[in-house]
Amino acid sequence: MTDTLALIPAGIDTYSQPIVYMNEDCHICRSEGFAAQARVRIDLEGRWIIATLNVVGRGSWLGVDQAALSASAWQALGAREGDKAMFSHPEPAASASVIRAKAYGGRLDQAGFAAVVRDTLDNRLSDLDLAAFITACAGDRLDEAETVALTRAMKDAGQTLDWGERTVLDKHCVGGLPGNRTTPIVVAIVAAAGHLIPKTSSRAITSPAGTADTMEVMAPVALDATALRRVVEAEGGCIVWGGGLALSPADDHFIRVERPLDFDSTGQLVASVLSKKAAAGATHVLIDMPVGPTAKVRSMAAAEALGARLSSVGKAMGLNLALHVSDGVAPVGRGIGPALEALDVLAVLRRAPGAPVDLRERALDLAGHLLDLAPGTVAGQGRGRAQAVLDSGAAEAKFLAICAAQGGFREPGTAAxxxxxxxxxxxxxxxxxxxxxxxxxxxxxxxxxxxxxxxxxxxxxxxxxxxxxxxxxxxxxxxxxxxxxxxxxxxxxxxxxxxxxx
Incomplete structure (x- = not known):
């Protein structure tokens, strides 16, 4: 009998949640008193993770001398099949008392939020712990100071991009509007106009496509920081997946738990957006807020409240931030889904006769507003400049150059x-x-x-x-x-x- 178990890949995708599977007759499971949903520390050659235990019945696919790891746990531990790891009870999460204090109505400072973020990234917190934290912060339970503190804690926990003294433009849409794929067009216009716009985007969380999903149809998006910098230095802009860059990495963990809870929290939304913008090195940020009865932001009153919090936190984070309220009554463009949205983007960039007019006009509005934010520009001239860049074909050429720099352009496919x-x-x-x-x-x-x-x-x-x-x-x-x-x-x-x- 040994104090180790042989590791095997479970071949199960649990998103970002590390899961370990152990046989109920396993000697370590018995001696350590591990039960289903227990938190288990796994040590392997100086590396360690904390995973949630799922117990497999006797006589099943998993041997008593084996432990199977989910895909995320396998990758995080850097395991190879046949490696033998040690299993133990982890130390209690330091932030447990912080979460409890917030649940009882207390106010947290940056140190408290930093403890929660740190334990989240170390997987010391269970989904129940995270759900308690998110619930305690939901609605209007985060004031302005707490939102700033959470934003800073989330930013500081990950990688940051430094572009020196240069002006760095960026934009973000709060979402809730299918087909609203303006980002690739805006990036192409702004970069073609001579500005720096290193755009990091997310994959879909609850929508049929995120910007990264749509862009991936046309070019690689899973770039590391070195490759991103090379693309931006060469072309002035990029459209890449932010998940591979560890910018505000705790946000993905929070979102995974927020999604099934379906809670609306202004503070958490603001911290999510602005921590990533600050980490990406942005200096001037435009936030698009579509407002409509079935959009994420459903009323002008809600837009005003969200805008006020974004503005105040953006200022505290050192960002020059502007707001753009747009029509969120109906989907934008013709396509909903990665390839269909990519076809719309290309139609606008190529000035095709059948290109969706609403997508073109929205992209021009946003690009113009963003150009107006750049220092040294004349206010109100950005929209005309954006249209000239698009109509001349310069935006199309810049988009294709960005795709080439990211790994090569490809035409979107069609469904059978x-x-x-x-x-x-x-x-x-x-x-x-x-x-x-x-x-x-x-x-x-x-x-x-x-x-x-x-x-x-x-x-x-x-x-x-x-x-x-x-x-x-x-x-x-x-x-x-x-x-x-x-x-x-x-x-x-x-x-x-x-x-x-x-």
Missing amino acids: QRIEIDAPHAGVLMAVDNRRIARIAKLAGAPRQKSAGIRLLTQIGDRVEKGQPLYELHAETPGELAYALSYAESQTDVITLSESVP
């Missing part, structure tokens, strides 16, 4: 399976439910299946006839298409039409 959803009666298209149309696109396979999603065939204000196609479902397999179609047919108010017209 398609079906149209028709209007049940004649009328005028009055509204689109952003959340439900996004859910249909996800059920079709987006964003994991890059060509899956929805192609909108009508817009608000259009008059349609009975039986006229409203939108087209795209999927890569018949099963995914049928799954999405079943939900779409059960939702009669995804797209609202007026009463029949003559």
